[in-house]
Amino acid sequence: MSAIITLSVLGILVLYLGIFNFKKVLLPVILLGLTVAFVLLATNTGNVLAADMHMLVFDAPARAFGCLLILITAGVFCLTPGNMEYATKFRQDVFGLMIFSLIGGIMMISYGNLITLFLGIETLSIPLYVMVGSKRSDLKSNEAAMKYFLLGAFATGFLLLGIALIYGATGSFDFRVIAEQCLTLQGNVSSWFEIGVLLLLIGLSFKVSAAPFHFWAPDVYDGAPTIVTTYMSTVVKIAGFGALVRFTRGGFPDMHVFGQFTFILAILTMTIGNFVATQQKSIKRMLAYSSIAHAGYMLIAIHCSTNASLVNIFIYAFAYSLASLVMFGVFMAIADKYELADIDSFNGLSKKNPLVAICAAIALLSMAGIPITAGFFGKYYIFASAIDSNYFLIVIIAMLNSLVSLYYYLKLIIAMFFKEGSNDVSEKIPALHYFVIFGCTALNILIGLYPNNLMMLF
Amino acid sequence: MQAALFYGLSIVAIMCACGVVVSRNPIHSVLFLILTFFSISGHYILMNAQFIALVNIIVYAGAIMVLFLFVVMLLNLNKESEPHKSDLVKIIAATSAGLFSLVLVGVLKGATLPAYEGMMDSENGLVKNLGRVLFQEFLLPFELSSILFLSAMVGAVLLGKKNVQA
Incomplete structure (x- = not known):
């Protein structure tokens, strides 16, 4: 209060x-x-x-x-x-x-x-x-x-x-x-x-x-x-x-009455979010669809409502928002000035600003759910508790969806590390910006290394 | 007597609500909406909520409807400027709305009314009792709504101010 x-x-x-x-x-x-x-x-x-x-x-x-x-x-x-x-x-x-x-x-x-x-x-x-x-x-x-x-x-x-x-x-x-x-x-x-x-x-x-x-x-x-x-x-x-x-x-x-509703909701949300995200050119729109997809994964925890749902959603939301903060931070520093900020505006970032590029890559991998990032444990806990309560179908669909999401996250990583960018002068990024980008990345990896510590909050 | 009033008011309310949606002329829509509010106020009085009934008429039928009318007149809406929706969209909208109303009717038809335990007192809806509930049980939400109103006012000024371009 x-x-x-x-x-x-x-x-x-x-x-x-x-x-x-x-x-x-x-x-x-x-x-x-x-x-x-x-x-x-x-x-x-x-x-x-x-x-x-x-x-x-x-x-x-x-x-x-x-x-x-x-x-x-x-x-x-x-x-x-x-x-x-x-x-x-x-x-x-x-x-x-x-x-x-x-x-x-x-x-x-x-x-x-x-x-x-x-x-x-x-x-x-x-x-x-x-x-x-x-x-x-x-x-x-x-x-x-x-x-x-x-x-x-x-x-x-x-x-x-x-x-x-x-x-x-x-x-x-x-x-x-x-x-x-x-x-x-x-x-x-x-x-x-x-x-x-x-x-x-x-x-x-x-x-x-x-x-x-x-x-x-x-x-x-x-x-x-x-x-x-x-x-x-x-x-x-x-x-x-x-x-x-x-x-x-x-x-x-009697909450399981609504299982059907949340089931359909979760599957539709994941699938639509991920598949439409692969088609996007503008980074902002791609991140929007990817955020829809992440809502789908969190809905799995709502669907198989167990005692662990609270903490699972908490960890997932934590991981997702840390990665989002980094991605939007990098996006605002690099690409927001363009009229249509498409994936090419990230080209060659690793040459211009390698540290920022690495942070962005970690954030993207966390969103995709690759280990030693917080995003991996977010997904892992949700999927594991869904399997514990015998919801196999939804987990299989979620896994396939994660694979699809790798495609568009990797597209950005490839643009940053393996494509030649224009050689204009690198922008000045405010210090606080760096603070957020590095701080969130550090927290992200910390959670990825010691995920159990978050459980103690509950 | 009460039942007859209830059904009469309900029929008027539903018909007028349909009128709001169906009528082509925006002014007619607004006038139908006023009628709807009046019949709903009638319902409130049937439920011994006199204060709410009056507030509903003063605030909604009075103040907000006048605003609506102003906006409608200022915008000068007419048929030509109305965007046309494709038939597909219309069919989808009608189907989903129809299904939704089917679900609602199906649920409400089979439902049993929970018994009302409180005493039916004609003084229930007077300002004194309302205030007592508002400032005891619902004091916290009442106070918190001030944040909502403050932010709405700040927002309205922010959007309405002229020449704030940086």
Whole structure:
């Protein structure tokens, strides 16, 4: 709770700093505030305000996911120098919105009540709609914002209808009461409940861009300013999956009823994401489709809902967002200035900037799931626990999909290491940029070497 | 009496909602929407939610609808500028919407209503009781929604400001 209060104050402070023109201290203040919030959340043991009402519950998984959200957001903020030229005059507004959106994310991973889940999703989304459209001179950004807003509002409609039906069947928004009702009724739960849960899952699948609710994702990721795309493909995804896994592990006894739904969703999401990604020329679009594919792998853990699902999704999301931060960081440093940033813009990077090229290669290999990276263990844990509970088919499909994904990840690596690039002067990359790229790569390998240490958080 | 009112209001609400979607003229759509809101307010009153019913009329039928009308008039929508969707898209949309409504009807048809245990009190929906619930049980979400509104306002100003090009 104190973390949420800290972040709210931080957001307002950032807006005021903008008014009084202290733009130099903006970034240090934000990073300091995020650190404070991180520490407060990590050491949070009791609920001060919300204890009785069970509105927000900061249990161990919520703390782990929350700290991850704050960490990744700090990474995104470190990437902002040099990448916010489109918003020099109103940078503080975009920063403030990003912090408010983070608060929504924290609400989404710690809710104990469907009302707070809904509020969290809205608090996450509404600043995002604006951030996506904040590059106002760019028609593509405007289009992306409009698309995201309309489809997002539509998905919220499904979510709300689902919540209303669940309330109608159980008479409560409170998670504990709903689970209790399911237990006492023992399978005689009104069918409103089931359709309500299904609608709620549809609403959440939209947020994590699972196929067939993914159609907005490529256009929005492509049209949004790249810094916002980075935020969306990491923080929003983690928050969405945090909410999903919290819901499916929420103590409802009959969740396997929805196995069919999540099964189809997972397979479609992986397959569509990976196969369409192989066809993309623009790197941003390729990363968008690859993020859809990663949502598919995480949906496997949702599908075979076991006690390990929480920690499996956490590790996967951690690995994926670290790799994403590196990839988007490199992309912004190298290729974002081109009108159509295609794979050729990475040509010859290993000559110009070998260290960065190696980091990017490690990030790509982590996304593909090659050993000694965190991505390998992310995939390994999810697949292993799926096999433990006898879901063979879905794991086989996921393995084949991983092979397909290697194709387009390797295409980038080949471009970086084996193709001749133009010999123009290498760009100056800000120091913070280097910090994010190297820091994330180091963390990535550390997790790959000692994956068990993350398990202790739960 | 209550049942008759309920069915009457429901029929009006559904017909008007269909009218919103079907009518070609955007102004007619908006007017149908106002009627829908009024009949839904009637439902609220049947459920002893007087305050919500009034707020629904004032905020939705009043303020938001006026905004809608303004936008419709300013945009000057007419048939020529309306983008045409291909038949394939129309068929897909109709099929999926039809299937979805089939599922909903199928589920709701066989459902049993859970028994209502609370007392039916005509004072349930008055401001006093609403405030009590809002500031006790739902205090935290109530406060958190302020962040949502603040960010919506900041966003609206950011998007609406003129000449902020860097």
